[in-house]
Amino acid sequence: MRIAAVDLAAAQLGLVPGLTLADARARVPQLDVFASDPHADLDWLERLADGCARYTPTVALAPPDGLILDIAGCVHEFEGERPLAADVEARMARRGIAARHAFGDTPAIAHALARFAGAPAPDERRAIRRLPVAALGLDDEASVALTRAGLKTVGDVMDRPLAGIAARFGAGAVTAIRRLSGEAKTPVVARRNIAPIAAERRFAEPIAHSDVALAVLAELAGEAIETLERRHEGGRRWEVRLFRTDGAVQSLRVETGQPTRDVALLMRLFRERIDSLADPLDPGFGYDLIRLDIALAERLDATQLKLEGGQSQTAEMAALVDQLSTRLGRSRIRRFAPRDRHIPEQAELMLPATAAPAVESWPTPEPGEPPLRPIHLFDPPQRIESMMAEVPDGPPRRFRWRRTVHEVARAEGPERIAGEWWRRHDAPIPTRDYFRVEDQRGRRFWIFRHGLYSETETPAWYLHGLFA
Amino acid sequence: MRESSALIESLRRAAPFGVSAGARDPVEAWLRQGLARAQLHELYALDAQDAAAATGFAVALAIAAGALPLLWIRTDDAERRHGRILGAGLVELGMAPTALVIASVADEAGLLRAAADAARCAGLGTLVVESHDRAPRIDLTATRRLMLAAEASGVTVLLLRLGAEPTPSAATTRWGVTAIPSTPLPTDAPGHPSFAVELLRRRGGPAGARWRVEWKRDDRYFAPIADSAPLSGARLPVAADRAAARHPRAPVRRAG
Numbered sequence: 001m002r003i004a005a006v007d008l009a010a011a012q013l014g015l016v017p018g019l020t021l022a023d024a025r026a027r028v029p030q031l032d033v034f035a036s037d038p039h040a041d042l043d044w045l046e047r048l049a050d051g052c053a054r055y056t057p058t059v060a061l062a063p064p065d066g067l068i069l070d071i072a073g074c075v076h077e078f079e080g081e082r083p084l085a086a087d088v089e090a091r092m093a094r095r096g097i098a099a100r101h102a103f104g105d106t107p108a109i110a111h112a113l114a115r116f117a118g119a120p121a122p123d124e125r126r127a128i129r130r131l132p133v134a135a136l137g138l139d140d141e142a143s144v145a146l147t148r149a150g151l152k153t154v155g156d157v158m159d160r161p162l163a164g165i166a167a168r169f170g171a172g173a174v175t176a177i178r179r180l181s182g183e184a185k186t187p188v189v190a191r192r193n194i195a196p197i198a199a200e201r202r203f204a205e206p207i208a209h210s211d212v213a214l215a216v217l218a219e220l221a222g223e224a225i226e227t228l229e230r231r232h233e234g235g236r237r238w239e240v241r242l243f244r245t246d247g248a249v250q251s252l253r254v255e256t257g258q259p260t261r262d263v264a265l266l267m268r269l270f271r272e273r274i275d276s277l278a279d280p281l282d283p284g285f286g287y288d289l290i291r292l293d294i295a296l297a298e299r300l301d302a303t304q305l306k307l308e309g310g311q312s313q314t315a316e317m318a319a320l321v322d323q324l325s326t327r328l329g330r331s332r333i334r335r336f337a338p339r340d341r342h343i344p345e346q347a348e349l350m351l352p353a354t355a356a357p358a359v360e361s362w363p364t365p366e367p368g369e370p371p372l373r374p375i376h377l378f379d380p381p382q383r384i385e386s387m388m389a390e391v392p393d394g395p396p397r398r399f400r401w402r403r404t405v406h407e408v409a410r411a412e413g414p415e416r417i418a419g420e421w422w423r424r425h426d427a428p429i430p431t432r433d434y435f436r437v438e439d440q441r442g443r444r445f446w447i448f449r450h451g452l453y454s455e456t457e458t459p460a461w462y463l464h465g466l467f468a
Numbered sequence: 469m470r471e472s473s474a475l476i477e478s479l480r481r482a483a484p485f486g487v488s489a490g491a492r493d494p495v496e497a498w499l500r501q502g503l504a505r506a507q508l509h510e511l512y513a514l515d516a517q518d519a520a521a522a523t524g525f526a527v528a529l530a531i532a533a534g535a536l537p538l539l540w541i542r543t544d545d546a547e548r549r550h551g552r553i554l555g556a557g558l559v560e561l562g563m564a565p566t567a568l569v570i571a572s573v574a575d576e577a578g579l580l581r582a583a584a585d586a587a588r589c590a591g592l593g594t595l596v597v598e599s600h601d602r603a604p605r606i607d608l609t610a611t612r613r614l615m616l617a618a619e620a621s622g623v624t625v626l627l628l629r630l631g632a633e634p635t636p637s638a639a640t641t642r643w644g645v646t647a648i649p650s651t652p653l654p655t656d657a658p659g660h661p662s663f664a665v666e667l668l669r670r671r672g673g674p675a676g677a678r679w680r681v682e683w684k685r686d687d688r689y690f691a692p693i694a695d696s697a698p699l700s701g702a703r704l705p706v707a708a709d710r711a712a713a714r715h716p717r718a719p720v721r722r723a724g
Contacts, residue, residue: 320589367686376520443521
């Protein structure tokens with residue numbers, strides 16, 4: 001077993017990552033050891049990143065233990081970069097986290113300056129040049145080779161012609177150098193997209209009641225809706241994030257099927273969402289920042305109200321669908337959509353009703369014909385015991401389903417539906433022969449024989465659906 | 469134009485099921501009068517084997533009345549045990565799938581909660597609440613709540629009680645639906661959906677009438693099957709499997 005990471009106290013005792021545990025114990029007998037769990041570390045980092053969303057919408061992870069915050073245009077709340085950094089460090093310190101920060105023109109420069117210590121320098125360019133070559137982030141072998149060649153700092157490497165470095169250490173080394181010199185861009189992979197419309201409220205004194213938080217939320221929604229109104233848009237995806245003083249962040253999302261600018265509707269949905277939470281909203285020591293993002297907005301022109309007042313029918317229906325979807329989950333409120341397949345159980349899909357309906361083409365029933373498809377479909381089909389199938393290709397005279405024997409009085413068929421042989425090549429798919437049958441008491445069933453007599457010895461019979 | 473038609477629509481809401489479209493025969497008139505809009509109606513399939521018939525009858529009713537959109541609430545258990553709903557089958561009954569939303573809920577408590585919310589939504593035409601077996605939570609209180617919501621919003625609530633015995637409820641009417649042999653097509657193939665419908669109970673009016681009707685999808689109405697004027701119970705060949713004694717002869721009003 002080897003040491004994966006050490007804290008400040010251990011580092012001062014001369015322990016370094018990579019040392020075997022036995023060696024470390026021999027040097028420091030009273031060592032506290034914990035099992036390394038990289039996944040839990042990453043999870044923790046994610047949560048810190050969530051908390052840092054209070055400073056800027058663009059937060060990126062630099063695993064295993066770094067965060068990159070793009071604070072361009074975000075410092076006005078703190079009157080400068082340094083008070084902002086002080087606030088970050090104070091919050092981290094409250095949770096027992098030792099943090100080190102650095103500012104840079106690009107993420108790569110800030111990253112290198114935060115991780116590596118060089119000689120003091122008057123400005124950023126020179127500070128970068130004085131960093132050790134390890135700051136380039138090359139593999140150990142390359143770093144050692146550079147050091148052996150007498151190139152101790154980043155500045156030394158930068159002075160060399162790049163062609164030589166590319167020839168010796170590859171294109172990766174050149175990119176690393178260009179990044180630190182600010183010539184190459186470092187893309188920041190933000191954890192979330194910046195919402196086009198957002199409203200937020202900061203509190204000097206944290207608010208500790210959910211009711212007050214909801215009232216603030218309603219105000220924020222009003223502000224956001226004003227913006228939407230100016231843009232002739234309505235919001236479809238809304239997210240509220242409640243930042244607690246202790247750094248935890250709770251987020252609630254609601255989605256509507258139609259773009260909306262209705263505060264009352266929105267608040268109703270948020271209340272539904274809160275009611276349906278597994279563990280209730282816990283303000284802890286209070287929220288000091290509440291932010292409402294509209295992640296998706298769509299065009300919504302002003303609508304004319306009905307003559308006798310009230311909304312139109314479709315709007316009310318859409319509101320109901322949104323309400324039920326928020327409480328029960330999107331996948332529980334569904335609509336039918338046809339699919340271009342001919343196997344009955346695969347011929348249609350059920351899609352969330354909040355999603356925009358697709359262009360639909362249902363087959364029109366033949367005039368004068370009785371219904372040829374059942375209203376209930378068993379998936380998988382239910383096995384029935386068929387007795388006395390008359391002629392080989394005919395329907396059974398009677399069958400047993402769920403412990404009841406049904407005498408077939410009338411039947412129509414077969415409607416032959418072949419398996420989708422172009423989808424599976426390994427085994428032949430039996431053909432199904434469907435029959436519409438009616439028993440003597442008037443119940444109508446959809447049954448099929450799985451396989452032709454030429455395909456299988458004794459084909460099984462199944463009940464697939466029930467007619468009205 | 470649009471507003472005025474909406475106004476007419478709202479006025480019509482108080483009237484019985486689709487008065488404008490004039491009933492074609494006495495049976496239909498009866499069905500329309502009995503199944504008033506903005507009320508709660510119970511459709512019983514006393515025998516669980518008639519569940520599909522009662523379900524189909526409910527859908528056909530909504531289509532006949534033009535009370536769309538339709539929201540259909542059912543439990544996961546119903547989905548598992550009684551099969552899923554097939555959109556193509558509803559199209560064959562004359563329904564436009566775009567006017568239909570299906571909600572599946574975890575249990576009976578969720579069913580009633582969702583139903584209570586949906587019954588309050590005036591944008592809805594028909595609300596179908598599907599329940600199986602005894603369903604003890606659907607009691608006088610729950611049905612009263614649904615009834616009040618329906619009266620306020622104008623939604624017609626059809627409560628499907630499949631495989632259940634009648635229990636006390638606040639519904640305006642209670643119907644028993646059974647499947648009957650259809651009029652065969654020329655090749656002796658099963659014909660159009662046919663039902664025997666019995667008015668088991670009606671608030672403030674006589675009950676006990678029975679009809680045999682056939683659903684005509686193309687014309688969107690229930691056609692009476694020959695020899696099925698509203699007769700008194702005993703002579704009717706309908707529902708031969710059920711003891712006529714269980715539902716005494718018309719006209720009677722029974723509590724519960």
